Amino acid sequence: DAEITQSPRHKIIETGRQVTLACHQTWNHNNMFWYRQDLGHGLRLIHYSYGVHDTNKGEVSDGYSVSRSNTEDLPLTLESAASSQTSVYFCASSGREPQHFGDGTRLSIL
């Protein structure tokens, strides 16, 4: 069965460090998305991509970057982690159907 895999599932890092969250999908979807989910804010879009080498900023993109070198992967990088970026991060993909989500990465920045 097709799926979206996120890794790691949990991560604790210090402020100022760089960290990359992985997202791999086997749906063969063109569209991929990164969200963060925080209490009181719901899902907020960070970055998205409509295909290889395409990336776009979402509503909360400051401090994050993505790159898309193939169809299956959209890694999310926090260049210099801040405590405000402590959150649960979800990757999603869509094609000719609505988004499917991974099970998230719980990131704590101390």
Place this chain on the structure above:
Amino acid sequence: QKEVEQDPGPLSVPEGAIVSLNCTYSNSAFQYFMWYRQYSRKGPELLMYTYSSGNKEDGRFTAQVDKSSKYISLFIRDSQPSDSATYLCAMSEYNFNKFYFGSGTKLNVKP
């Protein structure tokens, strides 16, 4: 004003009850309407989606869309404790390139 509004709850019902979950929206261009279920510490799972107005049924779940009122509903019949989760509505315009989510309603079904 948010494009999609959803009451966060929590909503607590006894087992076997009929549950009604609702969202309102402001963008008349929305054509696709989705419902996701999210269990604790898991990602949102697509339950069902509809195109334009009307009803769609899948087992104990029924989705309704009223475009004239900009109002969508998810009904759960014979609710079970395993239905306890957060339910998110989502909407999209003419394709699946961009999604607008409600904040989610937390449902608790008591045995």
